Each structure stands twice: as C-alpha cells, then as structure tokens.
Amino acid sequence: MRIHQEGAIHLTFCALLTSAAVLLGTTVAKAGTPPPLTSEQGVVAADHELASRVGASVLANGGNAMDAAAATALALGVVSPLSSGIGGGGFALVYDAEAGETRAFDFRESAPEALTPESFLVDGEPDASLAQRGGLAVGVPGEVAGLSHLVETFGNLPFSQSVAPPCRLAHAGFSLGWFVATQAGPFADRVSDPDSLAGWLYDDGEPARRGDHVRRPRLARTLHYLGRYGPEAFYEGPIGRDIVDTVQSDGGVMTMDDLANYEVIEREPVTGSYRDYEIASMPLPSSGGLVILKALGILEAYEDATGFSFADEPPGSSAPMHILAEALKHAFADRARYLGDADEARAVAERFLDPDRYAELAERIDPERVLLPERYGDQDLEAAAGVQPDDRGTSHFCVIDGEGNAVSLTTTINHYYGAKLVGEKSGVVLNNEIDDFAVEPGAENLFGLVQAAANVVGPGKRPLSSMSPTLVFEDGELVGCFGGSGGPRIISNTLQGFLNVFARGMDAAEAVSTPRIHHQWSPDELVVEDPPRDVAQALSARGHDIDLSTYITAVQAVVVREDGTREAASDPRKGGLPAAEPDRRGAGGEGDR
Ligand code: GLY
Numbered sequence: 001m002r003i004h005q006e007g008a009i010h011l012t013f014c015a016l017l018t019s020a021a022v023l024l025g026t027t028v029a030k031a032g033t034p035p036p037l038t039s040e041q042g043v044v045a046a047d048h049e050l051a052s053r054v055g056a057s058v059l060a061n062g063g064n065a066m067d068a069a070a071a072t073a074l075a076l077g078v079v080s081p082l083s084s085g086i087g088g089g090g091f092a093l094v095y096d097a098e099a100g101e102t103r104a105f106d107f108r109e110s111a112p113e114a115l116t117p118e119s120f121l122v123d124g125e126p127d128a129s130l131a132q133r134g135g136l137a138v139g140v141p142g143e144v145a146g147l148s149h150l151v152e153t154f155g156n157l158p159f160s161q162s163v164a165p166p167c168r169l170a171h172a173g174f175s176l177g178w179f180v181a182t183q184a185g186p187f188a189d190r191v192s193d194p195d196s197l198a199g200w201l202y203d204d205g206e207p208a209r210r211g212d213h214v215r216r217p218r219l220a221r222t223l224h225y226l227g228r229y230g231p232e233a234f235y236e237g238p239i240g241r242d243i244v245d246t247v248q249s250d251g252g253v254m255t256m257d258d259l260a261n262y263e264v265i266e267r268e269p270v271t272g273s274y275r276d277y278e279i280a281s282m283p284l285p286s287s288g289g290l291v292i293l294k295a296l297g298i299l300e301a302y303e304d305a306t307g308f309s310f311a312d313e314p315p316g317s318s319a320p321m322h323i324l325a326e327a328l329k330h331a332f333a334d335r336a337r338y339l340g341d342a343d344e345a346r347a348v349a350e351r352f353l354d355p356d357r358y359a360e361l362a363e364r365i366d367p368e369r370v371l372l373p374e375r376y377g378d379q380d381l382e383a384a385a386g387v388q389p390d391d392r393g394t395s396h397f398c399v400i401d402g403e404g405n406a407v408s409l410t411t412t413i414n415h416y417y418g419a420k421l422v423g424e425k426s427g428v429v430l431n432n433e434i435d436d437f438a439v440e441p442g443a444e445n446l447f448g449l450v451q452a453a454a455n456v457v458g459p460g461k462r463p464l465s466s467m468s469p470t471l472v473f474e475d476g477e478l479v480g481c482f483g484g485s486g487g488p489r490i491i492s493n494t495l496q497g498f499l500n501v502f503a504r505g506m507d508a509a510e511a512v513s514t515p516r517i518h519h520q521w522s523p524d525e526l527v528v529e530d531p532p533r534d535v536a537q538a539l540s541a542r543g544h545d546i547d548l549s550t551y552i553t554a555v556q557a558v559v560v561r562e563d564g565t566r567e568a569a570s571d572p573r574k575g576g577l578p579a580a581e582p583d584r585r586g587a588g589g590e591g592d593r
Helices: 013-017 049-060 065-079 143-154 159-172 178-188 194-201 217-229 238-248 256-260 288-306 318-338 343-352 355-364 489-502 508-513 533-541
Strands: 003-005 037-039 043-045 089-096 101-107 213-215 265-267 270-274 277-281 395-400 406-412 470-474 477-485 526-528 554-560 566-569 578-580
Touching (some): 043 049, 049 395, 049 578, 065 089, 065 159, 089 143, 089 470, 101 143, 159 213, 159 217, 238 256, 270 288, 288 343, 318 489, 318 526, 318 533, 395 554, 406 470, 489 508, 489 554, 508 554
Parallel strands (some): 003 213
Antiparallel strands (some): 043 578, 089 101, 089 406, 270 277, 277 470, 395 477, 470 477, 477 554
C-alpha cells in the first residue's frame, strides 16, 4: 500500500474536534449485493461509502438529517474532491417533519460582481475556454454558507459537530475509492498546482490506486478553522483570502467583498404530480425540477390519452424508452429556449408547468417515429436554441432521519476538479461553475453548445443548473428522496429513478441500478445504456440516433415504505454505498441487506 498526502503539514487539530469515531457504529451496505439497505432508523445514501458513514455517524450522535447532510457534503469534498467540495455550491430540498413543510435552499455559486460577458472577450471574440479553467471560471462558492445555514436553521447540533468528522477523515486519511482512483490518472494531471492537489494523488508521476491510503492535511487544517471559527473563516477570513488570492493570480476578478456578500437564497420549491404522487423539486436557477415535472406531466398526459401504460412495459423494451425520450425532448427543448437566472425566465416558469400544455405536447408524440427537432416544446416563442454543458462532476445524496426529516442535496464544483485551481494554502478545489452560463448570447461553449439569452453571465447571477434534488409524497407523507449527478443527465436519470420505484414497483437498489436512457433534445441523440441489439434497432427504426458513449451518472435514492422502513441505495455506477444509523433501541443494531 502506498501513502499519499498533500504537502507535509503535520496536524493534530481535528482529532481534538472529534469525540466519536467517524467510521464506527454505522451499518454499511456490502458492495455488489443487489438489495437496498433497509432500516427503521435514519439512513444516508451518498455516492461514496465513507461519506454515507460520516452522515450516519452524525445521526448516531444525536444529529438530525440536516446535521448529517452538512457532514455528508463536507465528507464528499474530502474523499471525492473531483466532484464537489467547499469550493463549490449546491441545492438542498429539505423536509421538516415537525412543521410538515418542504423548503428549498439555493447555495449555488454566483458570478463575481465584476464578471460580465466582456470578461471573456479575447481580441473582441468570446473565448468560452476562459469559463472552463482558471480564475475567470470560478463562481463565488456557496457550499459553506448553505451547509451552515441548514444546520443553523434546523440542526440539533452546532455546525462544528458536522465539520469534525470530515476534518478527521482529511487529517487521518482514508482508503482511495475506485471511482476517484480511476479518474485520478486522466484528470489529476490537469490541475494547476501539483504540489497541493495532485500531490496526494500522484507519487513520482504515478497516479494513486484504489486502496492507497491518502491524506489531505491542508484541507484538514481548513476544515479545522471552519469548525472552530464558523463560516466567517471562509467568507471573511483566511480561507476566503486564500481563495481570492488564488483566483486573482490566475486572471479572475473575485474579491473579498464578493465572498462577504454571498447569500443563501430560500426559494419556493416547484411542485407537480405523477399519478398518486406529489413531487417537490428545485426551482430556478435549477432547470432540474421544471424539466422533471414537465416530462412527467407529458408522460402522464400521453398515457391518459392513449392507454399506453409505462408501468406495464418491460423496462428494457424500446416502446417506453421511445415515449420517455419524446417527453424529455419536449421538456428539454423548452429548457434551452427559456430558462436561466433571470426575471424573464421566472415569468415563463409558470407557463412551463401548465397542464394544458402537457396534453398538447403529448398529442404530438408519435409512438412509431421521432419528430423534426423544431416540433418539440413550446412553439409560441422563438427558439433561442441550445443545450447544456456536458459536465460530469457533481454528487447527490439523500438523508432521512429517524424522525422523518429529509434532505435531498446535490452539490458540485462542476467539471472534474472544477477550474483546475486549488487554494495554495487552503487545499480548496475551486469550481468552474461559470461554464454553466453562456458567456455571450449565441456564443458557443467548449462543447459547441449555445444557450438561452436568460442564461448569459452577469454580475451576481447564478448559472442555470441541472441539479435536481427531489422529494416525493403520497397523501402528504414523505415516501421518497431522489437525485443524481452527471450534468443534464441528472434530470433524466433522477426522473427514471422515481419512475422505477413509483411506476414500476422496483425497490430502491434496482431503481438506481437498472439501465437508463437520456435525451436532451439537442444534440439530437438518444443515449441508451447497454441496449440489446434488437432494442437499439427498434429505436433506430423510429428515427433515433443512438449514442452508446456513456459517462458516469449516479442516482441515489431513499424510499420510505408503508411500515416506515427506509430503503436506501447508492448507484453502483460510482461504487457508492449507503449507511444506516445504528438501532438505538439496542435491538439488532444493524440495517439489513
Ligand atoms: N454543474 C452541474 C449543474 O449545475 O448542473
């Protein structure tokens, strides 16, 4: 076994902060076993086993779902820094069981005040690569503000109790998971400062391997400050100073004022239904909730009008794949035309979810044939055209505690390793969320993609997102938590997780494992995971251009059964495992597989 660590700083801080063993006393699902983890206690389903365990340990120590969510998110940034961390941001949908309320919190990165479309002009031409990598790509991070806000608003414990276990994990080190290990080679060499980020992933030029013991002492020190001094250490103190210095020395315009002025925004969740289920999800600046609800509305309207039953069709057959793809194309076409963090987009959002429109769009679906691209979505407004960036970072987890509180939280630094910048002193990996904006109306990003005018970069704006933290209710009772990672595929993949449980009757583990499809209208390609030849042929015969290239998306789910049992599952595609709080009644003490 080789040992990797960033720098050579010796720290003992977080050991002092942590009274309980992080990794003891929680029940973890075994890899490769198909059934979901079941428990009558609190559960956490993250896309990394250690993060799930950290969350469950906070539940075991008297924390509720919101305390556990903060700890889980911070732990993800330690063990899987290519996807998320305190240099990024996210969205949380929170169910407060006592109040019976669902609330949505936006702690997405915002554009610095000095950032405008002109910032990306080189010799008068927009250069979208500047939004991909380097200082201009970095949005003002919201993660710390968001997580501390959840704990302050709802938590049972002080924020420091959520910070301590991840701090200890970074300090003591951990065994490198296979997902990060497989991405270490291709991506870590692109980070700007091999001494502080890639240093712990590389040893004499050799990428770390699965099972290697890795430590993150620089980040441990940062988390220690965060635990001891609170969010001010980040937004007004030395952590923020290091971030601003790093960004500015690489051509960025973020200032300490941008950090100090950062605000978590509480928003009204978007809500809708499919059959007997009420669904709450994230509103703008996420497109996720709007697109999921619209696609489900179109699907239900299609079923009602034709007698087609999605639930009765075998999941691997071409008919439900085609109908679902067509519903997604209608919803994604409108996403590209209208959505962004702008008043005009918010004005459209209501119309976006107009049930009368669902029936009209469903009527256009031909079970035997795709339509011309311009026939998808709302025809009344002129198309501004476009699709969404092909980003792959991001992490989603679900927590439901013993009292029935729930947090569905998606967090990201956007692309793997974000802007490929890391705070020299803090070890914080900085996001490149600015690439989720269009840098100029009509300008292409690195992927040759164009987005709606409402999503053009501007001071203080938050870029349009696909992150889709979602909660499901039946007769007012919480029955499910879903969400995923993988850029625009988050939306289609989260939706299929929901349908697999609540239309097809799968358990949570089957629901997140079953092969999925994705279509986002533009490019006009249907992504299908592992299709049998006859299924691919049947889809091609309907006019679909089949894309077999997959990048890893991962859906996490917790389902609450009628007797109160929680079923938790992490997507095998990223190798995550859920964890359960030990049974405090002393009976059994373990979740079951
Ligand atoms: N950067 C991923 C998303 O927000 O959709």
